[in-house]
Amino acid sequence: MPIDRAAVDHVARLARLDLSEQERRRMSDELGKILEHAERIQALALDGVEPTSHAVAIRNVMRPDEARPSLTQEEALSNAPVAEGGRFSVPRILEEEE
């Protein structure tokens, strides 16, 4: 069952996606199927089954606290559309009040 349009718009806004009308219809359908799948799993008798967050059984992976060379400022900023004074320049953060 497709999820409602308001939910699609909400998720799209959180993910900063600008969807066309056609894409919104498709997402409504696909997200609905994903949720149905989750519901089917939830309906199973899974008492005593530990939740799995990772497919591998490895634990406690760490690296020693050692500093290594960083990128230069030029390298760090090389993909920045706009930079100023060694910093990334970004558009105004807060939108005008609605």
Next chain:
Amino acid sequence: MSMTATDLYETTVGLEIHVELATASKMFCGCPVTFGQEPNTRTCPVCLGLPGSLPVANERAVEHTMKIALALDCRIAEHSLFHRKNYFYPDMPKNYQISQYDLPLGYAGAVEITGGFGTTRVGITRVHLEEDTGKSIHVGGSGRIHDSHYSLEDFNRAGTPLVEIVTEPDIHSAEEARAFVNELRALLESLGVSDVRMEEGSLRVDANVSVRRAGETAHGVKVEVKNMNSVRSVGRALEYEQERQRKALESGERLIQETRHFDEKSGTTSSGRAKEVSSDYRYFAEPDLVPFEPTAEWIERIKSSLPELPAARRERFVAQYGLGSADVEVLTSTTSLADWFEAAAAAYKGEPKKVVNWIVADLFRLLNEAGIEVGAAKISPAQLARLVELVDSGAISGKQAKQVLGDMFATGNDPEAIAAERGMQQISDEGALDLVVAEVIEQNPGVADKVRGGNIGPLGFLVGQVMKKTKGQANPGLVNDLLRSKLVE
């Protein structure tokens, strides 16, 4: 007792404290953690969030977090996970922060604080590990975010290990909040896990504040107060905020759940106006970092590496040095001061309380005037001990000693040298003193016998007699040595 406005209302406060850990490298990459570098010179593909890069957890940061959790009497999770907290903000290059969600490293702890309010147990909900953001500069308009034209981002700080400590809503006054932050700061300092400098942002405090009518069971409307940059600001901000909420309740005004910023200058809080981020974070387990399951041996090893914590140290100071609670409170306010006092007390032959008086009264005045911490002072603990001994022996008067202390503080020179230089003369001619020492022993046979019998206590009396005969000009150290060589050895 009459009811006051204060009795009619109840304030409830929970604190959220962020602590930057003092590690050599960042949380998930090898970039150095340093202050004051040129912008964007401490970044790499991991902390810039470039595609294809993978985070690896910093072992020391994980252990520091476990130390903090254990010192706060928390339980260590058997199974702990990093989660992605998803939101868009320009100071966070990945568009998610690696944080912890429902499985923090530490949980269910408590800290006891004491003060004018009595003793309060503040529950610790959780201690978790995450990464810090970059820093923004807002350009145009007034230079504040609301009316700026654009912003500039420096990611040197992005990815610095950050521990978040969340308390239960067990705090009910500004005074308790201050006491808690002080206690936590002292505890973190003693652990050596952070610089704990509030002004520089390595310790950041946010407060959830609500006020309700006394006797009500439901909490009032929760307001989050941010931007408190010192322990004093925490107190001022909470006092202002509880008064604001009380007045609103009194006048029947409706309070709203919001974030308010404390303004240092005006001492008031103001609404954050525009909504900055969505609170729908869609947490999910960080797929690039495997779970943590600290073994019992690992936890035990960290537990046994914990230093003496401030609460235990305070108890020991009372028992070992016979000090009152007011002195102990002052001396243990920072680890470095407590260490300094202990070094001075160890070097000093008399009652530790005398050294305390010199520290709390005279040394503090000099430190305040110079605006430095005791660790940065030129005078050493052993030098202060010797200065007090000069006074004890009568070599110089207390008044002279204050002058000498001023010079010691300024130059770092020895008290004996300064006293001599200032013409507070001492006789250091062994031959001359030897005669006086012999005379004093002869005139005080009873006391001398006691010392011969192994009771060193009255030695000070004999030193004092020599000092008296020499009008305070004998070298007390030398007199001490001479008396000992005649009576003890």
